[in-house]
Amino acid sequence: MTAPGIDTQVLVVGAGPVGLMLAGELRLGGAGVTVLEQLAAPTTESRASTLHARTMEILEQRGLAEELGDPPNGGPGHFGGIALDLTLPGPYPGQWKVPQARTEELLAGWATGLGAELRRGHRVVGITDRGDHVEVEVEVAAATPPSAGGGGPTSRRLRAQYVVGCDGEESIVRRLAGFPFPGEDATKELLRADIAGIDVPNRRFERHPRGLAIASRGPTGITRVMAHGYGTPARPRTEAPSFEEVTRLWADITGEDISGGTPVWLNAFGNARRQVSRYRMGRVLLAGDAAHRQMPVGGQALNLGLQDAVNLGWKLAAHLRGTGLLDSYHAERHPVGRRVLGNIAAQALLLLGGQDVEELRSVFRGLIGLPEARAHLAGMISGLDVRYDMAGGGEGEHPLLGARLPAYRLHTAAGPAGTLGLLRSGRGVLLDLGKDPALAAAARRWADGRVTHVRAEAEPGCRGPEFGAALVRPDGHLAWIDGTPADLDAALRRWFGAPNPGTGTPAPRHRA
Numbered sequence: 001m002t003a004p005g006i007d008t009q010v011l012v013v014g015a016g017p018v019g020l021m022l023a024g025e026l027r028l029g030g031a032g033v034t035v036l037e038q039l040a041a042p043t044t045e046s047r048a049s050t051l052h053a054r055t056m057e058i059l060e061q062r063g064l065a066e067e068l069g070d071p072p073n074g075g076p077g078h079f080g081g082i083a084l085d086l087t088l089p090g091p092y093p094g095q096w097k098v099p100q101a102r103t104e105e106l107l108a109g110w111a112t113g114l115g116a117e118l119r120r121g122h123r124v125v126g127i128t129d130r131g132d133h134v135e136v137e138v139e140v141a142a143a144t145p146p147s148a149g150g151g152g153p154t155s156r157r158l159r160a161q162y163v164v165g166c167d168g169e170e171s172i173v174r175r176l177a178g179f180p181f182p183g184e185d186a187t188k189e190l191l192r193a194d195i196a197g198i199d200v201p202n203r204r205f206e207r208h209p210r211g212l213a214i215a216s217r218g219p220t221g222i223t224r225v226m227a228h229g230y231g232t233p234a235r236p237r238t239e240a241p242s243f244e245e246v247t248r249l250w251a252d253i254t255g256e257d258i259s260g261g262t263p264v265w266l267n268a269f270g271n272a273r274r275q276v277s278r279y280r281m282g283r284v285l286l287a288g289d290a291a292h293r294q295m296p297v298g299g300q301a302l303n304l305g306l307q308d309a310v311n312l313g314w315k316l317a318a319h320l321r322g323t324g325l326l327d328s329y330h331a332e333r334h335p336v337g338r339r340v341l342g343n344i345a346a347q348a349l350l351l352l353g354g355q356d357v358e359e360l361r362s363v364f365r366g367l368i369g370l371p372e373a374r375a376h377l378a379g380m381i382s383g384l385d386v387r388y389d390m391a392g393g394g395e396g397e398h399p400l401l402g403a404r405l406p407a408y409r410l411h412t413a414a415g416p417a418g419t420l421g422l423l424r425s426g427r428g429v430l431l432d433l434g435k436d437p438a439l440a441a442a443a444r445r446w447a448d449g450r451v452t453h454v455r456a457e458a459e460p461g462c463r464g465p466e467f468g469a470a471l472v473r474p475d476g477h478l479a480w481i482d483g484t485p486a487d488l489d490a491a492l493r494r495w496f497g498a499p500n501p502g503t504g505t506p507a508p509r510h511r512a
């Protein structure tokens with residue numbers, strides 16, 4: 001329920017993939033949400049194209065993976081341009097090719113289908129945290145643009161209980177709300193172009209004496225080229241590079257002339273690295289590129305942001321209902337972001353260094369060949385190894401506590417089920433393979449739409465869970481495993497709030 005004088009419970013700024021994912025998650029948690037997007041229509045700009053294994057699992061959790069059909073496997077990954085097999089046990093081994101525009105279309109349909117309001121042509125220009133609500137100033141584009149005889153933008157003021165900036169790396173929310181954003185500017189850069197009408201060999205991180213060259217011809221005949229001249233510093237840019245700059249660099253590195261092609265898209269990106277020191281300031285939060293800027297290498301930027309959204313959505317919705325775990329968003333996601341930015345910085349050194357990093361690359365190549373080292377890096381890049389601190393990491397802690405619920409085939413009262421599918425409604429799940437009557441009694445006190453008690457058995461012939469019972473948060477992370485009833489009660493209270501005295505009692509009211 002929206003408080004008097006409040007237009008919406010949560011205003012999400014930005015309908016990129018992160019804002020759309022967050023909007024859907026908030027709706028699943030029962031929060032009212034409006035998404036403000038400055039663009040009148042979705043962008044068709046060529047951006048990220050890789051979804052990693054953990055993101056695919058998250059999409060399956062919400063019933064969205066199947067809508068992607070059968071996306072092509074992206075083949076082996078890399079670490080700093082050194083081939084790295086990303087496959088790990090799970091339903092989505094490796095990396096998957098899905099154009100960002102398709103991911104956004106899918107998430108927009110899902111979020112609005114769940115009741116999120118998406119307002120395009122709405123540019124946020126002011127934000128004031130009033131303590132008990134946030135006031136947002138918006139410029140609304142006229143339905144008919146001035147070029148077609150319409151008027152200019154009009155101003156509007158909206159009030160929300162919380163605002164989340166998902167407005168990308170130049171985030172105005174971050175700037176207006178005054179989030180410190182420490183880090184480093186780019187020192188090196190890659191030029192990138194999508195070009196029609198050229199015929200150059202495909203190259204994967206080809207190292208030449210003067211620079212790095214990458215080329216890949218897509219199914220439509222357009223070739224994406226990327227190039228970096230060793231020792232060339234990043235240039236301060238306010239615009240995309242010219243086609244001539246790209247062709248000159250390409251010729252310098254490879255000796256090939258691609259100037260006869262037609263550029264479809266030109267872009268430069270560097271190794272800038274920044275992360276806000278707090279993901280929340282009062283009633284304003286940040287997620288995705290707004291919270292962290294990184295070089296888009298190995299397809300981690302988009303995946304990291306989507307996982308921010310899935311961590312935040314249910315917590316903010318629960319906070320609005322009166323349970324106070326919102327600050328665990330920063331506590332959990334800031335370290336994950338810092339680690340990803342760290343691995344990207346290491347990759348940038350290996351990738352964009354010249355002759356001086358050849359020996360380091362050679363040592364690294366040897367290490368990646370060791371199964372444990374490979375699995376370690378694959379876990380980090382795929383997002384599968386994220387493990388939140390649930391109980392202080394004490395001795396004897398179950399190795400899966402805080403990790404994501406692995407995919408198992410189970411048999412439930414409703415028939416065969418995959419564990420990921422149990423999370424479709426966005427509720428917590430008490431997964432009970434032991435039929436301990438004490439668990440059912442505990443779960444009943446949260447069975448008001450917050451936690452679903454699922455009794456299950458391992459599917460005959462399939463690998464079953466390595467536990468008798470577990471509490472799964474709506475984001476798929478395991479908050480309690482095989483502990484005492486008192487520990488379960490504490491975990492349920494921590495993540496889902498105070499119990500209701502009996503089944504069917506309404507959940508706590510939304511807080512103002």
Ligand SMILES: Cc1cc2nc3c(=O)[nH]c(=O)nc-3n(C[C@H](O)[C@H](O)[C@H](O)COP(=O)(O)OP(=O)(O)OC[C@H]3O[C@@H](n4cnc5c(N)ncnc54)[C@H](O)[C@@H]3O)c2cc1C
Pocket residue numbers: 013014015016017018019036037038039045046047048049050100122123124125166167168169171172267287288289290296297298299300301302305
């Ligand atoms: C040119 C480019 C190329 C990229 N290439 C790759 C790649 O090859 N691989 C990779 O992994 N990643 C790549 N990325 C990064 C990847 O696209 C991002 O990590 C991802 O889009 C982050 O999603 P987001 O939702 O946080 O932000 P964004 O996708 O940037 O979405 C932010 C949204 O907020 C809107 N917005 C901004 N300001 C306002 C405002 N004041 N009011 C209202 N709305 C606003 C924007 O219009 C936009 O729709 C690229 C990014 C860019 C910009």
